[in-house]
Amino acid sequence: MSTVSFASALDHLLQQRQAEFDLPEPRLVERALARDEGILTKAGAFAATTRAYTGRSPKDKFIVDEPSTRDDIDWGPVNAPIDREVFSALYRKVLHYLGRQEALFVTHGYAGKDQNYRLPLKVVNEYAWHNLFARQLFIRPEIGENPAAEDGFTVVSAPGFKADPEVDGTRSEAFVLISFEEKVILIGGTEYAGEMKKSIFSVMNYLLPARDVMPMHCSANTGKEGDVALFFGLSGTGKTTLSADPNRFLIGDDEHGWSENGIFNIEGGCYAKTIQLSEEKEPDIYHAIRFGAVLENVVVDEETRFPDYANTYYTENTRAAYPLEHIDNMLAQGKAGHPNTIIFLTADAFGVLPPISKLKKEQAMYHFLSGYTSKLAGTERGITEPEATFSSCFGAPFLPRHASVYAEMLGEKIDAHEANVFLINTGWAGGSYGTSDRIDLSHTRAMVQAALEGELNQVESIIDPIFGLYVPTRCPGVPDNVLQQRETWEDLDEYERKAKELASKFHRNFEQFTHVPEHIRNAGPLV
The missing domain is CATH 3.90.228.20 (Phosphoenolpyruvate Carboxykinase; domain 3)
Structure with missing residues (x-):
C-alpha cells in the first residue's frame, strides 16, 4: 500500500461514512453525551473512563522498520521494530472496522507553536471524547490556516478494534504503531487518550533534531x-x-x-495528573477543569457530579486535559x-x-x-x-x-x-x-x-x-x-x-x- 493509497483509502472512508470534521467543543461534548461516552461534572468538564487501560502501554508500542529511518532509530525494548507488512495489514483491518461504525470524528491541528518547526496533524477518532481530547491537547489552527492542506502526520485511533496477537503480529490486543514513511500513527485496543499525545511527541522527538532543534x-x-x-x-x-x-x-x-x-x-493544552488535586494547593489546575476539559478515570459522584480527586477506584493515574487558555496566566x-x-x-x-x-x-x-x-x-x-x-x-x-x-x-x-x-x-x-x-x-x-x-x-x-x-x-x-x-x-x-x-x-x-x-x-x- 503506497503513501497515496494509505491517504486515499482513509479519505475515501471518511467521505463514505460522512465523518464529522473539526467540530467545536460544544458539539463534541453533545455528541459524546448522546453516545453515552461519559458524563458532565458540576463544573462542566467531560468525565470518561478508559476501562482496562488506565495508562500508557509501552510494550505495545512499535516503530515500523523502514529503509529511510532504519539507521537513525535506537532499536530496542523502547523502540521495538515491526514489519511494514504487519503495519499495512493492521491498517486495512482498522479502516474496515471504522467503516462499520456509526460515526467518525476528525480534527485538524498542529504540533509546535513555532511556525518554522510545526507539524500539521489530522486526528481520526472512533470516540467523540477522544476527538475532544485531541482538539484540546494539540494546537488549533487560527483563522486562515489550513493544516488539512499541508503535509503532516495522521493519527488513526480505534479503541474498539482489538488485535489478535497470533494473527496480527502484536504483543496484545492493544497497539501503537508509528510509520515515519507513511506519516501515520495507528492506535487500537486501548481507550487511554494519552497514547495519542505521546505518540505525536515521539514523532517530534525524531523530526526536530534533524533540524537542529x-x-x-x-x-x-x-x-x-x-x-x-x-x-x-x-x-x-x-x-x-x-x-x-x-x-x-x-x-x-x-x-x-x-x-x-x-x-x-x-x-x-495541558494533561495534568489530578490525584489529590485541591483548590487550595493547585488553584490554577483546579479551576482549569471546566467546560471543554476532559477528565480521565476520575470518580464522579452520581448525584452531585463533583469529582473525587482523592479516589483511586479506577487508577492513581487520574488525568485532566484542558486547553492552555483555561490557565489565566498562560503565555498566548x-x-x-x-x-x-x-x-x-x-x-x-x-x-x-x-x-x-x-x-x-x-x-x-x-x-x-x-x-x-x-x-x-x-x-x-x-x-x-x-x-x-x-x-x-x-x-x-x-x-x-x-x-x-x-x-x-x-x-x-x-x-x-x-x-x-x-x-x-x-x-x-x-x-x-x-x-x-x-x-x-x-x-x-x-x-x-x-x-x-x-x-x-x-x-x-x-x-x-x-x-x-x-x-x-x-x-x-x-x-x-x-x-x-x-x-x-x-x-x-x-x-x-x-x-x-x-x-x-x-x-x-x-x-x-x-x-x-x-x-x-x-x-x-x-x-
Missing part, C-alpha cells in the same frame, strides 16, 4: 522580566504543578522544542527566549536525595542522561507501587533516537546560554516510600522560587558525601534541617543503607553509556 519532555514558564525556566521530569514528579505558578506565565506543561531562537511549546504565543534556569525533577521513593541541589555542568549531563525518578503507580500498566527507574533525558519512552543525541544538544545549549541547573526532589523525606510523607509542596515551591530568582547562587553549599551534590545550607521559606535529608531521618543507619543502595543503582545504570567522557561519568555519586 532539541525536543524536551519538560514544562516551561517565564517571569515578568522575560526570564525562562524549564522543568524536566517524568510523570508525577511535579512538572505541571510547579510550572503553573500564579506569579509567572505558563508556556506549556509537558513538551517543548529549543531552537536557535529560544523555546516553543509543542502542544496547545507559546514561545519565549532561551532558558535562564533548568530544573530536573525527581520523585525519589528512597527518600535520600536532597530536596534541592545545584549542579555543575558535568553533573547536569550525568543526571540528564540518568533521568532518575520513581515510577509512580498507574502511569503504566502493571505498576502498582513506586519503584526506582532511570529514563534517559527524563523521557526515554518517547525518544526514537539514541539518548546521546539529545544529551549532546542540551550540553551545547547550557554552554551557549549559561543556564543554571538544579536537581529538585519532590519525593519522600525522613524515610522511604511507605514509611514517611512526601516533601511538603510549599517547601518545594519555595525552593523553586529561590532557584529562579537567583537567591541560591551565593548561598554556602555542603557536598553530599554519598551523591556528591552541592546542597545549599539555607533557602528562604524552608527550614534548614529540611534541606539536609540525613537530618530528617531518625534511623541514620537505615538512611546510609538506602542512600548507598540508590547510589549503586545510579552506577549500574550508567554503565550503558560506554562512550561518555570520563569527566561526565565521574560526576555521579561518590560512593
Whole structure:
C-alpha cells in the first residue's frame, strides 16, 4: 500500500461514512453525551473512563522498520521494530472496522507553536471524547490556516478494534504503531487518550533534531522580566504543578522544542495528573477543569457530579486535559527566549536525595542522561507501587533516537546560554516510600522560587558525601534541617543503607553509556 493509497483509502472512508470534521467543543461534548461516552461534572468538564487501560502501554508500542529511518532509530525494548507488512495489514483491518461504525470524528491541528518547526496533524477518532481530547491537547489552527492542506502526520485511533496477537503480529490486543514513511500513527485496543499525545511527541522527538532543534519532555514558564525556566521530569514528579505558578506565565506543561531562537511549546493544552488535586494547593489546575476539559478515570459522584480527586477506584493515574487558555496566566504565543534556569525533577521513593541541589555542568549531563525518578503507580500498566527507574533525558519512552543525541544538544545549549541547573526532589523525606510523607509542596515551591530568582547562587553549599551534590545550607521559606535529608531521618543507619543502595543503582545504570567522557561519568555519586 503506497503513501497515496494509505491517504486515499482513509479519505475515501471518511467521505463514505460522512465523518464529522473539526467540530467545536460544544458539539463534541453533545455528541459524546448522546453516545453515552461519559458524563458532565458540576463544573462542566467531560468525565470518561478508559476501562482496562488506565495508562500508557509501552510494550505495545512499535516503530515500523523502514529503509529511510532504519539507521537513525535506537532499536530496542523502547523502540521495538515491526514489519511494514504487519503495519499495512493492521491498517486495512482498522479502516474496515471504522467503516462499520456509526460515526467518525476528525480534527485538524498542529504540533509546535513555532511556525518554522510545526507539524500539521489530522486526528481520526472512533470516540467523540477522544476527538475532544485531541482538539484540546494539540494546537488549533487560527483563522486562515489550513493544516488539512499541508503535509503532516495522521493519527488513526480505534479503541474498539482489538488485535489478535497470533494473527496480527502484536504483543496484545492493544497497539501503537508509528510509520515515519507513511506519516501515520495507528492506535487500537486501548481507550487511554494519552497514547495519542505521546505518540505525536515521539514523532517530534525524531523530526526536530534533524533540524537542529532539541525536543524536551519538560514544562516551561517565564517571569515578568522575560526570564525562562524549564522543568524536566517524568510523570508525577511535579512538572505541571510547579510550572503553573500564579506569579509567572505558563508556556506549556509537558513538551517543548529549543531552537536557535529560544523555546516553543509543542502542544496547545495541558494533561495534568489530578490525584489529590485541591483548590487550595493547585488553584490554577483546579479551576482549569471546566467546560471543554476532559477528565480521565476520575470518580464522579452520581448525584452531585463533583469529582473525587482523592479516589483511586479506577487508577492513581487520574488525568485532566484542558486547553492552555483555561490557565489565566498562560503565555498566548507559546514561545519565549532561551532558558535562564533548568530544573530536573525527581520523585525519589528512597527518600535520600536532597530536596534541592545545584549542579555543575558535568553533573547536569550525568543526571540528564540518568533521568532518575520513581515510577509512580498507574502511569503504566502493571505498576502498582513506586519503584526506582532511570529514563534517559527524563523521557526515554518517547525518544526514537539514541539518548546521546539529545544529551549532546542540551550540553551545547547550557554552554551557549549559561543556564543554571538544579536537581529538585519532590519525593519522600525522613524515610522511604511507605514509611514517611512526601516533601511538603510549599517547601518545594519555595525552593523553586529561590532557584529562579537567583537567591541560591551565593548561598554556602555542603557536598553530599554519598551523591556528591552541592546542597545549599539555607533557602528562604524552608527550614534548614529540611534541606539536609540525613537530618530528617531518625534511623541514620537505615538512611546510609538506602542512600548507598540508590547510589549503586545510579552506577549500574550508567554503565550503558560506554562512550561518555570520563569527566561526565565521574560526576555521579561518590560512593
